[in-house]
Amino acid sequence: MTVPDHASPASPAETPAAPPHDLGLGRILAEQSGERFLNKDGSFNVQRQGMGWQSISVYGSLLTVPWWLFFLAMGGLYLLLNALFGLIYYVLGSGALSEEPLAGMQRSLACFFFSVQTFGTIGYGHVYPLTTAANTVVTLEAFVSLLGVALATGVLFARFSRPQSRILFSRHAVIAPFQGSTALMFRLVNGRRSQLMNARIEAVHTQFEVLADGRRVRRFTALTLERSQVTLLPLAWTIVHPITPQSPYWQATPQQLGESDAEIMVIFNATDEAVQQTIHARSSYKPHELRWNARFADLYRRTPRGDLYVDVERLHDTETAVLDA
Structure with missing residues (x-):
């Protein structure tokens, strides 16, 4: 029996479907919830009732x-x-x-x-x-x-x-110039003195889409990030989503994002070096928390001796930027 060097591609019926990017929220909650899914502090806007004292x-x-x-x-x-x-x-x-x-x-x-x-x-x-x-x-x-x-x-x-994370997210995300085009950016810093390793982040965009029959269906899209993982996180991390024709932000306007009830859900996890345990953090951004034609102010400063440090008080500071045509 001859074994081929390479396995033949699976037929369309055998090709597994792409995993959903709804983070487990489910269709009912996704389509009928009238509030943001994640609060700025990472808590969920979901209530469970009728469970009893058990x-x-x-x-x-x-x-x-x-x-x-x-x-x-x-x-x-x-x-x-x-x-x-x-x-x-x-x-x-x-x-x-x-x-x-x-x-x-x-x-x-x-x-x-x-x-x-x-x-x-x-x-x-x-x-x-x-x-x-x-x-x-x-x-x-x-x-x-x-x-x-x-x-x-x-x-x-x-x-x-218990591992206690204090990940500080910027209050706003920005649409800023990036490598001859534009990108969606937000940033974070570790609010504790311990060091973080093997940090990973996931960003999911969600918005309502109107179908041909007039129904509104919520879609979830995993945002492609310039870098979704870093081995060491001693200072700050600016998360960059390049806006390409495949991006949900390609040629989008603030009015369109507001009308479609868009939201960016952010999930972060890393290993705390001090306790050798995994920490988690969550946040989200709504259209009114996006700043267009802006970029983040520089976080980095130097001491009189020349040592580099991060000025966390400037985490949320932005400045006007001219977007590339």
């Missing part, structure tokens, strides 16, 4: 909520547990603990603070349980505090160890 993940929420809310939740839970055990000591009666007031608010506070001392294994020594019931409650509280401290410590460590 969708709640306490651990996931504690990892993702803001720091102030995390500490507020931890502090509230700490006070609630101590108030609960303090109430149990109070119900056990005045003879359950030594050297405590007999009644009133003073006794309530004494029971609460004894719970705080037990929960934190402080043990000043002047108050201690006298009855078997009180000792049983102390044993239970010691066990709860052991688990609570372990869980709180684990969640706190997990929050610190």
Whole structure:
């Protein structure tokens, strides 16, 4: 049996279809959503309802909520547990603990603070349980505090160890001169002091297209980038999409892009050298966030010693440019 040097090309029926570029948004959302798909901060304008309480993940929420809310939740839970055990000591009666007031608010506070001392294994020594019931409650509280401290410590460590990206995207994209023609450009910098490696970026253009029968269908087009991957990202990165006849921006006008509800969705990922984990960032640009006949101002500066640095405060600065004819 003779094996050919090169495999014969697949027939049209066997040729796999090109993958869709809708980033997984789906046809219904793509065609019926009246808002931008990605906010400037990378969050999605999609809501899910009717999932019930099974969708709640306490651990996931504690990892993702803001720091102030995390500490507020931890502090509230700490006070609630101590108030609960303090109430149990109070119900056990005045003879359950030594050297405590007999009644009133003073006794309530004494029971609460004894719970705080037990929960934190402080043990000043002047108050201690006298009855078997009180000792049983102390044993239970010691066990709860052991688990609570372990869980709180684990969640706190997990929050610190999560890779946190701070990729700063320019507020605007520009239509600027590029190699005798024009290009769509936007830029980004790493907002943290750690270094990024193997950075990759994907840009997808979407807009409504009117078919011959009058129906409006949303189309997704992956933008061809001059460079979609860099091995090292120590400073800044200007993303360039050359505007060629194959580009959706070829001979496009701001009015046309606005009427077609155009949007550029940007997906970025890289490896953080400090933690050796992958970080992600997202953003988008709508037609009103495009600046025509403009280019980005220079980001690079030099110190008095001649060292090169990036002035991040100029990330969003643009200046007028004359587009090539």
